[in-house]
Amino acid sequence: MPRLGKMERELLKSASGKQATVLYPFTKDGLNIPEGLRGRWVYKHPDACTGCKICEKVCPSEAIEMIECRAEDVQTKTGYRPVCHFDRCLLCGQCVESCPRNVLELSETFEMAYLSREDMIIY
Amino acid sequence: MQGILDGIVHILIQSFGILVFPGIFFISFLALLWEWIDRKFYARLQNRMGPMHTGWHGILQPLMDFLKLLGKEDLTPEKADKRSFAAVPFVMLSLSIILTMFLPIVDMNPLVPGIQGILSFEGDVIIVLFISTLMAITIVLAGYFSSNPFGQTGAARTGMLLISFEIPLIISMITPAMLTGSLRVSTIMNRLAGQAGIASLPLAYLWLLILPFIIFIVAIQAELERIPFDVSHAETEIVHGWQVEYSGKKLAMIHLAEDIMLVYAAGLAVTMFLGGPYLLEFIPLEVFSVGFASLMATTWVGWIYYALVFILKSVIVVLILSNMRTLFARWRIDQIVRAGWKFIVPLALVNLMVVQFALVYIFPLLGVV
Amino acid sequence: MTESDEPRIVIPPRVTIPIGPQHPALKEPGMFKLTVEGERIIDAEVNIGYNHRSIEKIAEGRTFLQVLYLAERICGICSATHNGTLAQAVEAAAEVEIPERAKFIRTLTWELERIHSHILWLGVAFHEVGFDTAFMYSWRDREVVMDLLETLSGNRVNYAMNTIGGVRRDVTDSLKETLLKGLDKLEERMKYYRDVAIYEKTFWNRVDGVGVLPNKIAKSHGAVGPTGRGSNVPTDVRFNDPTQAYVHLRDSGEFEMVLSDREDVAGRAIVRVVETIEAVRMCRWLLHNLPDGPIRERVRPRIQPNEVLARYEAPRGEVIHYLVTNGSDKPERWKVRAPTHANWVSMAYTLRGGYLADAPIILAAIDPCFSCTDRVVLVDAEDETIQLKPLDVLRAESNKWYESRT
Numbered sequence: 053m054p055r056l057g058k059m060e061r062e063l064l065k066s067a068s069g070k071q072a073t074v075l076y077p078f079t080k081d082g083l084n085i086p087e088g089l090r091g092r093w094v095y096k097h098p099d100a101c102t103g104c105k106i107c108e109k110v111c112p113s114e115a116i117e118m119i120e121c122r123a124e125d126v127q128t129k130t131g132y133r134p135v136c137h138f139d140r141c142l143l144c145g146q147c148v149e150s151c152p153r154n155v156l157e158l159s160e161t162f163e164m165a166y167l168s169r170e171d172m173i174i175y
Numbered sequence: 176m177q178g179i180l181d182g183i184v185h186i187l188i189q190s191f192g193i194l195v196f197p198g199i200f201f202i203s204f205l206a207l208l209w210e211w212i213d214r215k216f217y218a219r220l221q222n223r224m225g226p227m228h229t230g231w232h233g234i235l236q237p238l239m240d241f242l243k244l245l246g247k248e249d250l251t252p253e254k255a256d257k258r259s260f261a262a263v264p265f266v267m268l269s270l271s272i273i274l275t276m277f278l279p280i281v282d283m284n285p286l287v288p289g290i291q292g293i294l295s296f297e298g299d300v301i302i303v304l305f306i307s308t309l310m311a312i313t314i315v316l317a318g319y320f321s322s323n324p325f326g327q328t329g330a331a332r333t334g335m336l337l338i339s340f341e342i343p344l345i346i347s348m349i350t351p352a353m354l355t356g357s358l359r360v361s362t363i364m365n366r367l368a369g370q371a372g373i374a375s376l377p378l379a380y381l382w383l384l385i386l387p388f389i390i391f392i393v394a395i396q397a398e399l400e401r402i403p404f405d406v407s408h409a410e411t412e413i414v415h416g417w418q419v420e421y422s423g424k425k426l427a428m429i430h431l432a433e434d435i436m437l438v439y440a441a442g443l444a445v446t447m448f449l450g451g452p453y454l455l456e457f458i459p460l461e462v463f464s465v466g467f468a469s470l471m472a473t474t475w476v477g478w479i480y481y482a483l484v485f486i487l488k489s490v491i492v493v494l495i496l497s498n499m500r501t502l503f504a505r506w507r508i509d510q511i512v513r514a515g516w517k518f519i520v521p522l523a524l525v526n527l528m529v530v531q532f533a534l535v536y537i538f539p540l541l542g543v544v
Numbered sequence: 545m546t547e548s549d550e551p552r553i554v555i556p557p558r559v560t561i562p563i564g565p566q567h568p569a570l571k572e573p574g575m576f577k578l579t580v581e582g583e584r585i586i587d588a589e590v591n592i593g594y595n596h597r598s599i600e601k602i603a604e605g606r607t608f609l610q611v612l613y614l615a616e617r618i619c620g621i622c623s624a625t626h627n628g629t630l631a632q633a634v635e636a637a638a639e640v641e642i643p644e645r646a647k648f649i650r651t652l653t654w655e656l657e658r659i660h661s662h663i664l665w666l667g668v669a670f671h672e673v674g675f676d677t678a679f680m681y682s683w684r685d686r687e688v689v690m691d692l693l694e695t696l697s698g699n700r701v702n703y704a705m706n707t708i709g710g711v712r713r714d715v716t717d718s719l720k721e722t723l724l725k726g727l728d729k730l731e732e733r734m735k736y737y738r739d740v741a742i743y744e745k746t747f748w749n750r751v752d753g754v755g756v757l758p759n760k761i762a763k764s765h766g767a768v769g770p771t772g773r774g775s776n777v778p779t780d781v782r783f784n785d786p787t788q789a790y791v792h793l794r795d796s797g798e799f800e801m802v803l804s805d806r807e808d809v810a811g812r813a814i815v816r817v818v819e820t821i822e823a824v825r826m827c828r829w830l831l832h833n834l835p836d837g838p839i840r841e842r843v844r845p846r847i848q849p850n851e852v853l854a855r856y857e858a859p860r861g862e863v864i865h866y867l868v869t870n871g872s873d874k875p876e877r878w879k880v881r882a883p884t885h886a887n888w889v890s891m892a893y894t895l896r897g898g899y900l901a902d903a904p905i906i907l908a909a910i911d912p913c914f915s916c917t918d919r920v921v922l923v924d925a926e927d928e929t930i931q932l933k934p935l936d937v938l939r940a941e942s943n944k945w946y947e948s949r950t
Binding site (some may be wrong): 053054055056057058059060063066072084086087088089090110111112113142143144145146149158 | 606607609610611612613614617638677678681684687690691694695696699702704707712713740741743744745748749752772
């Protein structure tokens, strides 16, 4: 039944125990990042890419754009390769799932703050 | 010539006392330290870390917050009563500093036996209570001057709190005054502690202080407007109530005044109920009874010793207050008023009667006088 | 006696206090104009529409697969709800039966989401009445289920677990162990809240007898979810009209609808806490009885013309997705009715006559989600009149918009 100060024991217990909060920006201890986190977009196996543009088509937020392969890139069959405008990406992972040749991946990087939109274009 | 020199030295010591130690500077330092302890303990009880970044375990965080607020833009609402609106933070700050001047932390007047505060005269308990009521009234004014519906609601709630919890606060402080037969803060403290050659009270009397101490802690929590009595600046209901329009320097000053009020509250509890800055004197050893007090009263060692004991005891009170803040939810104003008038005020009155009865009938009968 | 002998009745001045559009008690923009006399609320006016994002319109230009991720963003807290319900609607429109295992995993995500949503609500309720300690504790414990969901789906908020024709991620054996371990911890903590935390007197005084919604009013105002169940209205789609693995859950006979006859905020709190424990038990049952098999079925992108109404019991109440397909890979019309929309009316009723201090907790008691709910309302800035657009006007305007586009 209701009574004053019911939680006092719990309070003292947690005061003497380990704290739940972590010193995140200074250390990454205690963050327990799971396997298979959907993090930063990576163009992982450019060798396998055919430039089929499926990823561009399925992307719900129009984040992926197909550009012509630059000189330093791996040349794909159609001559196009995906880049991700990461400011628009919603990290759904549909491009990874739809890619017929497992070219793309969402890595486990989760710190995704940038200073400008230009920095957020992932090649 | 000698007389003039003595006078100058006396004035210098006095002004050092008022401005630096144990006056304004020391009190402000304590205020920021108390806020840190309060926040840290609050966080620990909630299984958090609390401030960690500025200084050792965030010890400079209250100072940083204060400095940050000083640099912020200072806005005055168009509809507010401008002069009074600007005056309120100054009045609050100066009143709270004056209040702490009455606390006997170190011996400011060695001519009188026992530890004296910077301000100390016969009947100063009444002045202290009067000024602490004035503090609450300035809060009401702050709310009304800002001419904001939230501020006015907050001010009205402060008024309600005031009428319900000033009475138990005053009654609980009357008990030590009755036991010692004095209305002077320092005399009450010295007699209760039985120090400095002042006739001490029988130990049996101290049992009568337990109930008033509990009432005092509850009432002072309401005075300080902390959970469960923080209705007047309930953040989720009326957006910090009477403080809502204050910003920048004025808000910084209000926050400092609130912290100083915490120093005052804890210090008053220590002074009136916990024996003031005496600790080693209670040990029944010859070292601490013969000549110790006079040694402490005249040298600088005594100043450090008394200040440290005062800090230690105040910290205990601050921890009790923080624990209360953590343990409860915020009561609605009508529930607070009901609790105040139904339980706390009758309890205080009954306590008053018991003390009087004991003093007049029981103790003479038992032979303790 | 200069004026009159009759006793004068002093009426406190009426003050209109705005709660919102920005207010610490509200996590999203919405406005409630409260007229108060002293501390009593006389009248409450709900004024929403600050967060309209026209999601239904956007959806008409996207494929079903893309709309799934858009649906998720209707609401951050019930993301799996909208995502799963839309997937369910599309599957029904395509007339596909998804594999059993997919059904179980979808239901598991839903139930885990219910746990996290209810603990979130509990924390918010504690915070609204100034009980910050319990708020911190409950959100700390919510971290456990957030971590479970993150391990299961790869994201903390927008799980994106469902796809048309099944689910996207499988539950492996090691994951099952992790989930079961986390669920044990959650159950222990929730029992603590059920038995201890909500019975702290200062908190209990703030919710006991506050915001009373009588059973009759709840029925007539169409309250759904814990708001309705807190007033003893047996409304729970999971038991009344089960879909997915809820059919098996209901048939197992181990689970019952949680009802309370208290009719106040305390009743809603108890319903939510007990329901969380039920949800933990449901998750455990689902994990123990997980059938083998594939987790998804291929569904062709073009879906034949159909008209579907999908229902699901979201943490806040019944959510309805109405979908019209036209044979293309894009929806013809998609309409979402989030649970908060059904609860507004009953909330305005519960606000009247209460204390000003209780307004935040009464508002929070229906667990309002403004962004789920916002509809187009035109508000005149000068006299603050609200103009609702009737359907034919909207249709005429939308026709004009289409014409101007082509």
